[in-house]
Amino acid sequence: MNTQHLVFDNGSYNIKAGFVEQERPIKVQNAISKARDGHLYIGNDFQSSSSYSGLVFKRPHDQGHLVSWECEKPIWDYTMNEILNNKELDANSVHLTxxxxxxxxxxxxxxxxxxxxxxxxxHSFxxxxSPSLAPWGFSDVSKVSDFALVIDSGYNATWIMPMIYQRVYWQGVKKLPIGGAVLDGLLKEMISFRHYDVSDEPxxxxxxxxxxxxxxxxxKESLQSRKSNSCEFILPDFKTTKVGYVKTKNTPVDTDAQSLKLFDERFSVPEALYHADIIFDNIASNSAPIQTASFKSLTDLVVQSIMSCPEVSRPLLSANILASGGTAKLPGFMERLRSELTKELPSDWLVQFKENGxxxxxxxxxxxxxxxSSDIVNTVSISKKEYFEHGSNWCQKQFGFKNL
Known part of the structure; x- marks a missing residue:
């Protein structure tokens, strides 16, 4: 039987999915959205709406965990239709990663x-x-290092995952509960307090x-020169633009267009990755436990992760850092983290991000x-026959994290 291989990166914000023969995955919003008029949209269907204003998103993930298959199942069906162009999927001949x-x-x-x-x-599974796949993302598989430290900054959280000989070293896995969702919430609060109420405009x-x-x-330097870091964002008018855009010197702008002048919001929001107390600046003073709590920064957790690994592997991990995830796409993400780690790690260690383009x-x-696409996948997968033969616990024994 000729088995097809389907890869589903089931992110809590976007699903990235496709067969191995595809050059790039399709991206599907992992949500069901509801418009003000009560109309429901699955996946990317909301993009056909005349207005994104007032959309409410229901996501099948909560705190990164997939908790609602009632919500996820129709999104998967939608995604399959997008991949197959509405053709029927013969799942009996498909291996799913x-x-x-x-x-x-x-x-x-x-x-x-x-x-x-x-x-x-x-057929098999x-x-x-998700971060454990990042070291395989190089077009030249020979460049896959035996030691890699993956910084996966997504929608719900930022994960630090050491990979030793292509296996997860679970004792070193750390989580920073700050990702795109938290940054969105912080930006929403700042804009609503300083400019316009955007609480209904996710x-x-x-x-x-x-x-x-x-x-x-x-x-600190950026805060002192906040005016030089300002930009003007043209808000959507739902005629010329549905999403808005950044104004530049050469951008023609309608005289009736509404705009938003952003200053320190641009860099204060992502700074929560390093100073989580920014998130709690507006909490009432009677929340003493939160106000006095010590929060780990991204740098602290990366250092802790490296130091939790075998001593001989530590400098090798710092020299082979991989970034992934939508939040890691923010300009300056890798440069800032490299700078912070260089200050904290031994001076004779190389701190280097590997990029694959x-x-x-x-x-x-x-x-x-x-x-x-490799032969390795056959040795780690479970077939449908094995699943029904051994029961539902069999997959967890094979795929689940090791108890620490």
Whole structure:
């Protein structure tokens, strides 16, 4: 039987999916959205709406965990139709490589396994944490290092995952519970307090973040020169633009267009990755436990992750850092982290990011495609026959994280 290989990077914001023969994955919004008029949209269908204003998104993930298959199933069906151009999927001849969040709750993973085999009926299946695929994302597989430290900054969180001989070193896996969702919420609060109420405009806030925000290389200096870092964002009028855009010197702008002048918001929001207390600046003073709590920064967790690994591997990990995820696409992300780590790690260690020229949001999918194209995938996968023979616990024994 000629088996096709389908790779699903099931992110909590976007699904990146496609067969290994495809040059690039398709991206589908992993959400069901509801317009003000009550109309429901699945996946990317909301883009056909005349207005993004007032859209409410329901996502099947909560805190990174896939908790609602009632919501996820129709999104998967939509994604399959997009990949196959409305042709019917013969799941009996398809191998599925599927990603999930690290430390996914076992019962939730077992629910996923049940859907994969009993609802969709895939021939075979490999489930793994999304960041673990990043080292495979190089076009030249010989460049896949035996030691890699993956910084996967996505929508719900930022994960630090050491990979030793292409296996997850679970004792070193760390989580910073700050990702695109938290940054969106912080930007929404800042804009609503300083400018306009955008509390009902999640799509607009995300667009503003993606087009204007960046990581300052020196936060204090950038704060002192906040005016030089200003930009003007033209708000959507739903006639000439549905999403808005950044005004430049050569941009023709309608005289009636509404705009938003952004200053320190551009770099103060992403700075939460390094100074989480920014998030709690507006919390009432009677929240003493939160106000006095010590929060780990991204730098602290990366250093902790490296130091949790075997001593001989530590300098090798710092020299082979891979970034992935949509939040890692913010300008200055890698440069700032490299600068911070250089200050904290031993001076004779090389701190280096490896780049493969792939969109960071898609790099895990490309890694999954490379893995699915290799012979290794056959040794780590579980077939539908094995699943029904051994029961639902079998997948968890094979794919689940090791108890620490």
């Amino acid at each position: 599927l990603t999930e969040t690290p430390f996914q709750l076992p019962q939730l993973s077992m629910n996923t396994d049940q859907i994969v085999f009993e609802e969709f009926g895939f 490999y489930r793994c944490p 799509s607009l806030v995300t667009t503003i973040k993606e087009k204007t925000c960046f990581l300052a290389q020196n936060f 792939i969109d960071l949001e898609e790099s895990n999918w490309f890694g999954g495609r490379a893995l699915a």
